Amino acid sequence: MSSRVQLKVVLLGEMDCGKTSLVTRYMSGTFSSKTQTTIGAAFCQRNIRIQQKNIKIGIWDTAGMEQFQSMCSQYYKGAQAAVICYDVTSLESFEKADFWIKEIIKMEPDCKVYVCGCKRDLTDSGSKKRAVDVHDASDRASEAGAKFIETSSKTGDNVDQLFLMITQDFAETAALAATALLPDEDETTQTIQLGADLLPKTSKCRC
Numbered sequence: 001m002s003s004r005v006q007l008k009v010v011l012l013g014e015m016d017c018g019k020t021s022l023v024t025r026y027m028s029g030t031f032s033s034k035t036q037t038t039i040g041a042a043f044c045q046r047n048i049r050i051q052q053k054n055i056k057i058g059i060w061d062t063a064g065m066e067q068f069q070s071m072c073s074q075y076y077k078g079a080q081a082a083v084i085c086y087d088v089t090s091l092e093s094f095e096k097a098d099f100w101i102k103e104i105i106k107m108e109p110d111c112k113v114y115v116c117g118c119k120r121d122l123t124d125s126g127s128k129k130r131a132v133d134v135h136d137a138s139d140r141a142s143e144a145g146a147k148f149i150e151t152s153s154k155t156g157d158n159v160d161q162l163f164l165m166i167t168q169d170f171a172e173t174a175a176l177a178a179t180a181l182l183p184d185e186d187e188t189t190q191t192i193q194l195g196a197d198l199l200p201k202t203s204k205c206r207c
């Protein structure tokens, strides 16, 4: 079987809004209240069977670079889907979402955008006050041509649904038909680990 990733998904959003927890919940079905920031960017992949097609999805997680609002171009390169995350209890994180939407569209104009309100369990349980109205967020996403969902990585609520939506949208595009026809040796997108050496020169990152 080819090791080529067919669907590249990038996660973007303010630090601490829940990106790493989202990908961890999706990949391993677990949640931890203590997540770790690693160096550069993390990558993981998973095979999904959908509409009688096998799709290899690769997910890139920012892992600390987002705090400088300056991701390296390799991170965005070839992304077919971007999940723009914010924390439903943080208005600031929601306001940052606009910046990330503009960034991804600038870097990858054909990338499909999904706006994801994370940590919904906090407001569902009443343990924290909601800062971003669900209808406002949904409207803002539509205005930007993006799809919208709210998730909880703690309970797992809507996490599979988010990635299913992304994979389904991808499976319906002509892009899949084109990539599926590529021979196995044409493996242009590999499992990579972006390191500090690939960070932009302007970054103040100390890693």
Ligand SMILES: Nc1nc2c(ncn2[C@@H]2O[C@H](COP(=O)(O)OP(=O)(O)O)[C@@H](O)[C@H]2O)c(=O)[nH]1
Residues within 6 Å of the ligand: 013, 014, 015, 016, 017, 018, 019, 020, 021, 022, 032, 033, 034, 035, 036, 118, 119, 120, 121, 122, 151, 152, 153, 154, 155
């Ligand atoms: N209650 C709750 N906490 C979450 C959720 N997602 C993330 N967190 C917590 O928020 C903090 C930051 O999460 P993290 O995934 O590292 O954010 P990142 O910096 O965007 O990758 C951690 O303490 C997580 O445990 C969620 O869905 N529910």
Ligand SMILES: [Mg+2]
Residues within 6 Å of the ligand: 016, 019, 020, 021, 036, 037, 061, 062, 063, 064
């Ligand atoms: Mg993280």
